[in-house]
Amino acid sequence: MNKVLKLILEGEQLSSEQMARVLELTPAEVEAQIAQLKDEKILLGWRPVLNPSFDEETRVRAVIELKVSPEVSGGFDRVAERISQFDQVESCYLMSGAYDLLVIVNADNLYKVANFVHNRLARIDGVLSTGTHFMLRAYKESGYAIAASEAPERLPVTQ
Amino acid sequence: MPKSGIRDFFAIVSQMKDAVSLGIGEPDFVTPFHIRDVAISALERGHTSYTDNRGLIALRKEISKYVAANYGAEYNPETEIITTVGVSEALDAVLRAILNPGDKVIYHEPCYVSYCPSIKLCHAEAIAVETKAEDKFAITIEALRKAWQPGVKALLINFPTNPTGGTASRELLEEIAKFAIEKDMLVISDEIYSELTFDGNHTSIVSIPGMRERTVFLHGFSKAYAMTGFRVGYACGPADIIDGILKIHQYGILCAPTISQEAAIEALRNGRKSMLEMREKYRERRDFIVRRFNELGLRCHSPRGSFYAFPDITSTGLSSMEFAKGLLSAERVAMVPGTAFGSCGEGFCRASFSTSYANIDEACLRIERFLKSLKH
Ligand SMILES: Cc1ncc(COP(=O)(O)O)c(C=O)c1O
Numbered sequence A: 001m002n003k004v005l006k007l008i009l010e011g012e013q014l015s016s017e018q019m020a021r022v023l024e025l026t027p028a029e030v031e032a033q034i035a036q037l038k039d040e041k042i043l044l045g046w047r048p049v050l051n052p053s054f055d056e057e058t059r060v061r062a063v064i065e066l067k068v069s070p071e072v073s074g075g076f077d078r079v080a081e082r083i084s085q086f087d088q089v090e091s092c093y094l095m096s097g098a099y100d101l102l103v104i105v106n107a108d109n110l111y112k113v114a115n116f117v118h119n120r121l122a123r124i125d126g127v128l129s130t131g132t133h134f135m136l137r138a139y140k141e142s143g144y145a146i147a148a149s150e151a152p153e154r155l156p157v158t159q
Numbered sequence B: 001m002p003k004s005g006i007r008d009f010f011a012i013v014s015q016m017k018d019a020v021s022l023g024i025g026e027p028d029f030v031t032p033f034h035i036r037d038v039a040i041s042a043l044e045r046g047h048t049s050y051t052d053n054r055g056l057i058a059l060r061k062e063i064s065k066y067v068a069a070n071y072g073a074e075y076n077p078e079t080e081i082i083t084t085v086g087v088s089e090a091l092d093a094v095l096r097a098i099l100n101p102g103d104k105v106i107y108h109e110p111c112y113v114s115y116c117p118s119i120k121l122c123h124a125e126a127i128a129v130e131t132k133a134e135d136k137f138a139i140t141i142e143a144l145r146k147a148w149q150p151g152v153k154a155l156l157i158n159f160p161t162n163p164t165g166g167t168a169s170r171e172l173l174e175e176i177a178k179f180a181i182e183k184d185m186l187v188i189s190d191e192i193y194s195e196l197t198f199d200g201n202h203t204s205i206v207s208i209p210g211m212r213e214r215t216v217f218l219h220g221f222s223k224a225y226a227m228t229g230f231r232v233g234y235a236c237g238p239a240d241i242i243d244g245i246l247k248i249h250q251y252g253i254l255c256a257p258t259i260s261q262e263a264a265i266e267a268l269r270n271g272r273k274s275m276l277e278m279r280e281k282y283r284e285r286r287d288f289i290v291r292r293f294n295e296l297g298l299r300c301h302s303p304r305g306s307f308y309a310f311p312d313i314t315s316t317g318l319s320s321m322e323f324a325k326g327l328l329s330a331e332r333v334a335m336v337p338g339t340a341f342g343s344c345g346e347g348f349c350r351a352s353f354s355t356s357y358a359n360i361d362e363a364c365l366r367i368e369r370f371l372k373s374l375k376h
Helices: A003-008 A015-025 A029-038 A077-084 A110-123 B005-015 B033-046 B057-071 B084-098 B114-121 B141-147 B170-182 B237-253 B258-270 B272-295 B320-331 B357-375
Strands: A060-070 A088-094 A100-108 A128-136 B081-084 B104-109 B124-130 B152-157 B186-190 B215-220 B232-235 B349-352
Touching: A003 A015, A003 A029, A003 B057, A003 B258, A015 A029, A015 B272, A015 B357, A029 B081, A060 B320, A077 A100, A077 B232, A110 A128, A128 B357, B005 B320, B057 B081, B057 B215, B057 B232, B081 B084, B081 B237, B084 B114, B084 B186, B084 B215, B084 B232, B084 B237, B084 B272, B104 B114, B114 B124, B124 B141, B152 B170, B170 B186, B232 B237, B232 B272, B258 B272, B272 B357, B320 B349, B320 B357
Parallel strands: B104 B124, B104 B152, B152 B186, B186 B215
Antiparallel strands: A060 A100, A060 A128, A088 A100, B081 B232, B215 B232
């Protein structure tokens, strides 16, 4: 695996200068490699991981299961790509099993999710049915356990 | 008997805000969750009674398999293995079991801070053999021969070594074994860092013909499985010595914590993958810190095992203690002076790389600034 990517995946948030010292590269080389990972669509981007209950007053998240009739040319891609264009859609996956597409949406409130499902998703050609589930509480978000208490107390110098 | 030199440092560092510590002598990982999960289940199911003094038989059977597979000696789980409260207890108990007042024990320095005091607490004489940077802190047979004197009952070795990261090759261990047989010495081998051997495989002295019957093998879960707070370790050896340890353990401790013993079973059965992942991280951090020290002009060999680098600080003209204290007060970076591990640690400091890249990087930038300030 690309050394820069491996270091990024370890999850420590390091500046280009820090990564450069760890990997014996120049900061410019680190940045060039990151740009290349982006060009190759391996690294899609950076986003902060927020605790979902941070804005629970003003945001709701829902998971929507969609059944879709596949098209002769392109299968599920056209519908899935179209759905992915909406800003409210955080993620969109093709699934095996009882339904076809799993769509995760973010909206300001419950009604906006309802409207989105009713006015947008359900009306797309090829969408056969929808099933909407609201998320109640997050326990782990993108690898971060939310309840995990303070770091354990560790002596700064030991034998 | 003096307090451990590390304590004084701890007292200063713990008062300091935004100190970067390279002084930590334990894994910076939390115990892998599958191991903690077994401990949680043990508690839920009410496994809170005493165990056999020697420890759970299921654990001793796992230890027996593990030691046979990885260290090359077979031990009977009924009679030749005892579970203890860390290697700390095992070390203390084996010394008390074998030593009479006035006996002598050879050990190598720089070494783990407990060795010399533990020997002295048995009213025995502790004879230090120096190890040197040019030998990558492996003991030499010449030094060992020179140190030997009548009345030496045991030789205490620790490879990979805390604080130097020194290791011993098979050839060296064969020579040590020959010498131990010639002088009829017991060998106590503390192999607590053995899984954390980065280049090539670890060899245990117990695998050398003729040694199993005169060696007490000490090992535990603290370092390899990041289980320091569980307090569980073990000793394997000839039944008569284990019986001696058993008496001391039975009256003084009773048994190792039950929940920790169950967690230890899980570590041996299913912990290899997490252990290897942690080792790989230590290896990468070792490569980074050793390279940075050398770039800064602090000569530092690449330790083959453990999570300690032991840079030579003599180029600064300071003693280990002056260097460590100066660095701490000027730049708030904690390293442990080499002299905390024996007088021949003079000229060196111990830097633990069991910490994040960001900490190592920051510590090295501060050390660089400190070194520059010394030149003015
Ligand atoms: C060489 C050595 N032996 C033994 C120990 C103690 O280990 P335990 O946690 O198993 O008591 C340590 C801990 O730092 C050590 O470095």
